[in-house]
Amino acid sequence: MKNYIAKDIKNLWSFSKYYKHYNDVSWDWRNLPFTDNIDKIDSFHFEVKKNFKNISILEIGSSMGQGYDFLKKKSNIDSSNYLGLDVSSVAYKYCLEKYPETKWLNTNFSKYDLDNKFDYTFERHSLHHMPYPLLQFEKVFKNTNIAFTSTFRGCIHGPTISNLDLAFFENETGKYFMNIINFSEIILIALKNNFNDIVVDWRGLHENINSKISDQTEMYVSNEIDREKYLISRFIIFFRKNPNLKKVKVRLKKKTFYSFKNLAIINSLTKQISRIEHMYNFKEGL
Numbered sequence: 001m002k003n004y005i006a007k008d009i010k011n012l013w014s015f016s017k018y019y020k021h022y023n024d025v026s027w028d029w030r031n032l033p034f035t036d037n038i039d040k041i042d043s044f045h046f047e048v049k050k051n052f053k054n055i056s057i058l059e060i061g062s063s064m065g066q067g068y069d070f071l072k073k074k075s076n077i078d079s080s081n082y083l084g085l086d087v088s089s090v091a092y093k094y095c096l097e098k099y100p101e102t103k104w105l106n107t108n109f110s111k112y113d114l115d116n117k118f119d120y121t122f123e124r125h126s127l128h129h130m131p132y133p134l135l136q137f138e139k140v141f142k143n144t145n146i147a148f149t150s151t152f153r154g155c156i157h158g159p160t161i162s163n164l165d166l167a168f169f170e171n172e173t174g175k176y177f178m179n180i181i182n183f184s185e186i187i188l189i190a191l192k193n194n195f196n197d198i199v200v201d202w203r204g205l206h207e208n209i210n211s212k213i214s215d216q217t218e219m220y221v222s223n224e225i226d227r228e229k230y231l232i233s234r235f236i237i238f239f240r241k242n243p244n245l246k247k248v249k250v251r252l253k254k255k256t257f258y259s260f261k262n263l264a265i266i267n268s269l270t271k272q273i274s275r276i277e278h279m280y281n282f283k284e285g286l
Contacts, residue, residue: 004131004164007174009108013088015171022063022091027070030201030236033120033147034077038242041199041253049076057082058118060109060140061126065095068102083118085109110136114143124151128179129169133162137186141193141239148195148239153206154181156231156269166222167209178219183235184272187250190239191280197242201253202269203234204262231265250277 029048036042036050055078059067062084071079085105086092092106110130121144127136140148161167161180168175187198209221209232221227242249250273258266 004175004177009087010089010106012173012176013086014090015173017171018088018090019064019094025063025066027066031067031122031124031149031151032071033122033149033238033240035147035238035240038197038240039244041251044201044253044255048074051076052120053078055081055119056116058114058121058144059084060121060123061129062086062095062104063088063091065091065099067122067124068095068099072099072102085112114139117143117145119145119147121148122150125153128152128154128181129177130179131162131177133177133179133181134160134185134189138189138193141190141195144239146241148190149236150186150239151236152181152234153178154183154186154233154235156183156233156265156272158182158226158230160185161225161230166225168220170218170220178221180221180225180230180232183233183237184276186237187273187276191248191276195239195241196245196248197240198248198250199238199240199253200251200269200273201236201238202266203236205265206232206234233265247281248277250274250280 029046030044034048034052036048057071057079059082062068063086065084068079068082068084071077071082079102083103083105084095085107087106087108089106092104095104110132121140127133127150130136160182162177164175164177167178167180169178183200190198210219211221211223213220252266252270252273254266
């Protein structure tokens with residue numbers, strides 16, 4: 001950890017394949033913190049038609065600007081007060097040139113103090129690459145007024161893993177974190193920071209990850225991590241401050257059909273989510 005923090009992180013995230021990896025990423029509403037009706041769970045594929053005017057927006061890990069590009073093309077989203085933050089010098093220079101009309105910041109978020117609060121915040125596969133990821137989530141929650149959406153690699157069981165000896169990505173510039181974040185730990189941090197309406201979108205089990213190190217290794221998870229126990233998965237979680245709720249709601253977005261194995265995982269997720277919701281409401285006397 002000390003060696004990583006001492007590195008030039010901007011250079012680490014400016015590897016030669018960066019443009020190829022991130023330039024053609026597509027975006028959809030499910031990765032963003034907007035909804036037509038805050039009292040309902042959106043479907044897996046949905047459109048947002050409600051107007052959002054006079055708002056501030058922060059994107060953490062803005063990369064090549066595709067998230068901003070998606071928003072600026074939507075007439076119902078006021079993106080005039082948008083800030084895109086990314087550690088990669090490649091990404092920063094690209095966005096400055098392609099989207100000079102908005103604000104971009106080239107900084108290491110894990111060392112950056114947010115001076116302002118934002119109405120809407122989102123990140124996609126960014127915080128799960130940072131050291132001390134739970135502290136980064138806490139920073140976001142403290143500085144978001146209305147809603148935050150996070151897309152990340154996580155696990156259903158076991159504690160959050162943030163250890164370069166156990167899981168990492170590697171390019172010619174060096175290793176960087178491949179955190180495996182326990183979804184329930186993030187929810188508890190959100191509840192502590194007054195987010196009362198949380199929707200979990202379980203995107204399924206993660207594809208196989210290499211457990212052997214070679215000269216060609218770019219993505220690695222040690223065999224010390226019991227994958228069957230942790231159930232490494234992909235998640236999108238919507239965190240909202242809903243003024244219409246008297247009690248905390250933590251809900252799971254469900255598809256119509258699941259395989260037998262996935263149905264058992266969904267049942268486990270549902271029980272965990274229900275337990276968190278009930279325990280928190282009981283603790284608060286709600």
